[in-house]
Amino acid sequence: MPVDQSLVGREFAPTTPRAVTREHVAAFAAALGAAAGEDVPPTYPIVLAFDAMQTFLAAEQIDLFRIIHGEQRFTYERPIRVGDSLTATLSVASLRQIGGADIIGTTSAIHDADGSLVCTAKATLVHTGGQS
């Protein structure tokens, strides 16, 4: 079933605040084979963007296994630090259909507890359930 065209421009609810803990940063770094240190890996905010994507997929009743990651970009306003509490708010920036797949452009704005923008995560999601 193709994704509804009216999605473009829609903003979804912010995710539940997520605490950036030393333990989770170390686990994420270890999963990339890196030594655990104070530095937060530059791709760490995918955890927030993924939370926001799950909110979006649940709202639109899209199965995660039909989603393939097409593109991802993070632009930082400041580094993420242990002790941050972050939320992500996803909006749908673009939508087009190619060969039965939906190409969904999303932007997730990641804010800290003060409401300041920390990082913008732009993702292109390829939804392969388009053929009905």
Add this chain to the structure above:
Amino acid sequence: MIPGDVFEPISYELTRADLVAYAEAAGDPNPIHQDEDVARSVGLPGVIAHGMLTLGLAGRAVSTWTGGAEVVEVGCKFTNPVVVPAGGSVEVHVSGTVKKVEDGLATIALEVTCEGTKVLGMPKAVVRA
């Protein structure tokens, strides 16, 4: 860093166990990274690594090359899947070149390959120089 600097390429080995560990740490339970049948059902050649695991390895290379410089931008397109066989491993190869240094920011163009095929499209990182 000056434009034209070429970093020493780094290779990383990936196994199915690495995909399980990454899935858990990143909170990404998508079965296309674990289950051969589900992966094939959506047209993939087999179980594939998370694109963000591959980009994460590229980020790790940038950190190694720059001594942990602050990253202000990182991204790519996921153009070819990194297929990870059961009971085996594949190597992800990361190389990088400084393209531009301006206003205290260095742009590093990356090339990320697996089994001789480019797997990321236009991967790049911008770091504080």
